[in-house]
Amino acid sequence: MKLRPFGKHGFNCSEIGFGAWAIGGAWGAQADADSLAALHRALDLGCNFIDTAAGYGNGRSERLIAQVLRERAAAGQKEKIFVATKTPPTAGVWPPSPYCRADERYPEAYLRENLAERLANLGTERLDLLQLHTWTRSWNRNPTPFKVLRALQREGKIGLIGVSTPEHDQNSVIDLMRGGWVDAVQVIYNMFEQEPAAELLDVARECGVGIIVRVAFDEGSLTGKFNVLTKFAHDDFRASYFAGDRLARTVVRVERIRHDLAGSDFSIALAALKFVLAHPAVSTVIPGIRNIAQAEANCAMSDLPDLPAELLQKFQRHNWRRAFWYAGK
Numbered sequence: 298m299k300l301r302p303f304g305k306h307g308f309n310c311s312e313i314g315f316g317a318w319a320i321g322g323a324w325g326a327q328a329d330a331d332s333l334a335a336l337h338r339a340l341d342l343g344c345n346f347i348d349t350a351a352g353y354g355n356g357r358s359e360r361l362i363a364q365v366l367r368e369r370a371a372a373g374q375k376e377k378i379f380v381a382t383k384t385p386p387t388a389g390v391w392p393p394s395p396y397c398r399a400d401e402r403y404p405e406a407y408l409r410e411n412l413a414e415r416l417a418n419l420g421t422e423r424l425d426l427l428q429l430h431t432w433t434r435s436w437n438r439n440p441t442p443f444k445v446l447r448a449l450q451r452e453g454k455i456g457l458i459g460v461s462t463p464e465h466d467q468n469s470v471i472d473l474m475r476g477g478w479v480d481a482v483q484v485i486y487n488m489f490e491q492e493p494a495a496e497l498l499d500v501a502r503e504c505g506v507g508i509i510v511r512v513a514f515d516e517g518s519l520t521g522k523f524n525v526l527t528k529f530a531h532d533d534f535r536a537s538y539f540a541g542d543r544l545a546r547t548v549v550r551v552e553r554i555r556h557d558l559a560g561s562d563f564s565i566a567l568a569a570l571k572f573v574l575a576h577p578a579v580s581t582v583i584p585g586i587r588n589i590a591q592a593e594a595n596c597a598m599s600d601l602p603d604l605p606a607e608l609l610q611k612f613q614r615h616n617w618r619r620a621f622w623y624a625g626k
């Protein structure tokens with residue numbers, strides 16, 4: 298497993314991190330035993346970065362991670378595993394609308410209380426990285442929630458502070474990076490969503506901001522395993538994400554990528570992760586992992602050869618902006 302600097306923060310993270318949404322819930326049936334085994338396997342294979350959130354199964358994902366870290370400490374492991382979690386805004390529209398107020402969606406008392414819950418779930422006295430789970434551009438001029446988080450950082454309860462981009466307006470966090478409000482940014486960047494290459498990733502590099510790339514597989518389509526007949530369980534959020542004609546449109550585009558890869562040694566999944574890692578601003582890519590086989594397949598990809606320049610060039614044509622699909626049809 299190769300390591301990369303996490304921005305300017307003096308920590309080297311594994312190129313492949315562990316995306317821990319599905320082990321919390323919302324992706325159909327998921328047995329805790331599979332999740333625990335997947336986490337242990339990924340860490341055994343050199344993964345040292347895990348991304349989770351309060352919202353992933355209402356703390357279930359965080360508690361599973363804490364259990365694994367406890368088990369490993371009890372077994373005498375001396376490794377440092379970096380855990381990033383997220384605090385959502387208070388109840389209301391998601392992502393926040395331009396008319397929401399920052400001090401109502403992320404009020405100080407709520408942020409303090411929510412942090413205490415994250416610390417308890419993760420079984421620690423200090424978070425490595427706390428990210429606000431979403432944001433809106435209208436708060437950039439007076440980002441009060443980050444003033445509160447900086448105070449909590451000074452109190453020693455948080456190591457680094459970050460934000461996860463709102464999918465419809467990822468560039469809204471550029472001003473936060475330039476203003477020095479965030480140490481890390483979590484962003485959607487994949488063969489379909491290439492807009493961050495326009496400016497966001499370069500600004501992160503200039504500012505020494507750690508970049509965590511989410512959804513590198515486009516929720517699974519960029520592994521090449523879906524076809525027009527693929528069905529998602531009713532409690533798998535992808536039943537809505539790929540609703541109507543979306544799955545069929547996606548599959549057609551994935552087949553174009555498969556065509557580009559013909560004759561190469563790259564699977565679509567390998568190309569998807571290597572595409573992300575080809576950008577020098579990227580610190581870690583966090584594919585969602587829910588079983589041992591996915592932990593092994595994804596962690597192994599770091600040490601495989603990088604994409605040749607001709608393929609990278611070809612992939613530019615697959616840029617397709619529609620990440621606001623999360624809201625459903």
Ligand SMILES: NC(=O)c1ccc[n+]([C@@H]2O[C@H](COP(=O)([O-])OP(=O)(O)OC[C@H]3O[C@@H](n4cnc5c(N)ncnc54)[C@H](OP(=O)(O)O)[C@@H]3O)[C@@H](O)[C@H]2O)c1
Pocket residue numbers: 315316317318319324348349430461462483510511512513514515516517520522566583584585586587591594595
């Ligand atoms: N707003 C936010 O902040 C936000 C939003 C989304 C995600 N995230 C974070 O980013 C992480 C990654 O995103 P994601 O999990 O949504 O999507 P993703 O990484 O694009 O897709 C993950 C899914 O692909 C399948 N998969 C994984 N490895 C595979 C392999 N080697 N071969 C075949 N299939 C494989 C698995 O699902 P199946 O086996 O069921 O197909 C897995 O759950 C999340 O876990 C979470 O930590 C954050």
